[in-house]
Amino acid sequence: MGQINFGGTLENVVTRQEFTLDKAREVLKDEVLAVIGYGVQGPGQALNLRDNKFNVIVGQRKNSDSWQKAVADGWEEGKNLFDIEEACQRGTIVMNLLSDAGQIHTWDTVKAQLTKGKALYFSHGFGVAFNQKTSIVPPAGIDVFLVAPKGSGTSLRTLFLEGCGLNSSYAIYQDATGRAEQRALAVGIAIGSGYMFETTFQKEAYSDLTGERGVLMGAIAGIFEAQYNVLRGKGHTPSEAFNETVEELTQSLMPLVANNGMDWMYANCSTTAQRGALDWKDKFRDATTPVFENLYESVASGREAEIVIEANSKKDYRAKLEEELKELRESELWQAGAEVRKLRPSKS
Numbered sequence: 001m002g003q004i005n006f007g008g009t010l011e012n013v014v015t016r017q018e019f020t021l022d023k024a025r026e027v028l029k030d031e032v033l034a035v036i037g038y039g040v041q042g043p044g045q046a047l048n049l050r051d052n053k054f055n056v057i058v059g060q061r062k063n064s065d066s067w068q069k070a071v072a073d074g075w076e077e078g079k080n081l082f083d084i085e086e087a088c089q090r091g092t093i094v095m096n097l098l099s100d101a102g103q104i105h106t107w108d109t110v111k112a113q114l115t116k117g118k119a120l121y122f123s124h125g126f127g128v129a130f131n132q133k134t135s136i137v138p139p140a141g142i143d144v145f146l147v148a149p150k151g152s153g154t155s156l157r158t159l160f161l162e163g164c165g166l167n168s169s170y171a172i173y174q175d176a177t178g179r180a181e182q183r184a185l186a187v188g189i190a191i192g193s194g195y196m197f198e199t200t201f202q203k204e205a206y207s208d209l210t211g212e213r214g215v216l217m218g219a220i221a222g223i224f225e226a227q228y229n230v231l232r233g234k235g236h237t238p239s240e241a242f243n244e245t246v247e248e249l250t251q252s253l254m255p256l257v258a259n260n261g262m263d264w265m266y267a268n269c270s271t272t273a274q275r276g277a278l279d280w281k282d283k284f285r286d287a288t289t290p291v292f293e294n295l296y297e298s299v300a301s302g303r304e305a306e307i308v309i310e311a312n313s314k315k316d317y318r319a320k321l322e323e324e325l326k327e328l329r330e331s332e333l334w335q336a337g338a339e340v341r342k343l344r345p346s347k348s
């Protein structure tokens, strides 16, 4: 394990050059990896494990949509596709990739199969960090760890197919066998992580919920709407408002930030833009800091977990989410976006 200096702070990082796929195969040679749940992370991790030639099986509710998806991906009932209980029974490392609410409802079934020496794996700290609300308290005698890919399961799969890897965090909650860390790192490499940085279950849960509600998803969608609405209100056309809010960001400016940092993107814009953006950056930071403080508090108090558990335990939770996404899709902003995307010049 190497230590890397991140802008002045030393952190533990494990790369796949250091912890190779061959080493992961050696560590996991006697293990059966049971991926429970086949939503978004389930397929990404299970298919990468299969392609990397690990001994992997899938557990899913029979005859659900996700079961059909698993069958379509080539998993075979009775061979490497089972119901949740049987997969947990056959697995030596139970990889719990059910939805965070689903993990609560199936916990008694999963727990009953967690016999001495097995390992319980998550891709989120949620269930354990909020166990006062989830009642997910792992039994003694097993290893408990997480590897949380910092991105969608869809990206984990596509980056794997492109020969790249997605970065993940990892954490050990319980080491009963003395091998928990080796098992965790091996699984992390096996699912296609490019490198892993160390965290704890609580830190992962708090930062992940803050990130997705904040800058990664919630804040970005909200700030897009705010600017787009102001431009539209002042008489700008939808195509102008969309280009100046979203298209230029995703197509031109964010790739520059991704490749070389914020100052590089600024340096490649006009001096007019740089002067104004440097001044306004601080105003946006100061205006939004109280919202982020409020968000973190809502996460740390367990309130966000409570909301998720309540909403996503309802029978029609998927239909409800679909309805809200449809509303987003059908808004003028994102309808304009659909047209703008079609106009993107392609290579010819």
Ligand SMILES: NC(=O)C1=CN([C@@H]2O[C@H](COP(=O)(O)OP(=O)(O)OC[C@H]3O[C@@H](n4cnc5c(N)ncnc54)[C@H](O)[C@@H]3O)[C@@H](O)[C@H]2O)C=CC1
Pocket: 037, 038, 039, 040, 041, 042, 060, 061, 064, 066, 096, 097, 098, 099, 100, 101, 102, 103, 105, 106, 123, 124, 126, 148, 149, 150, 151, 152, 153, 154
């Ligand atoms: N979606 C993503 O790309 C990411 C997810 N994660 C974490 O990975 C885990 C899995 O997340 P997703 O793949 O998004 O889950 P998901 O919301 O797609 O659900 C996964 C599966 O759980 C099953 N399920 C839900 N409720 C159930 C119940 N009551 N009984 C039995 N099965 C039930 C569904 O059939 C589905 O196949 C979560 O801990 C999540 O926080 C972490 C990083 C990114």
Ligand SMILES: CC(=O)[C@](C)(O)C(=O)O
Pocket: 149, 150, 151, 152, 153, 208, 212, 216
């Ligand atoms: C993709 C990811 O890492 C998220 C946004 O945290 C999630 O899907 O929960």
Ligand SMILES: [Mg+2]
Pocket: 149, 150, 151, 208, 212
């Ligand atoms: Mg995340």
Ligand SMILES: [Mg+2]
Pocket: 208, 209, 212
């Ligand atoms: Mg998340």
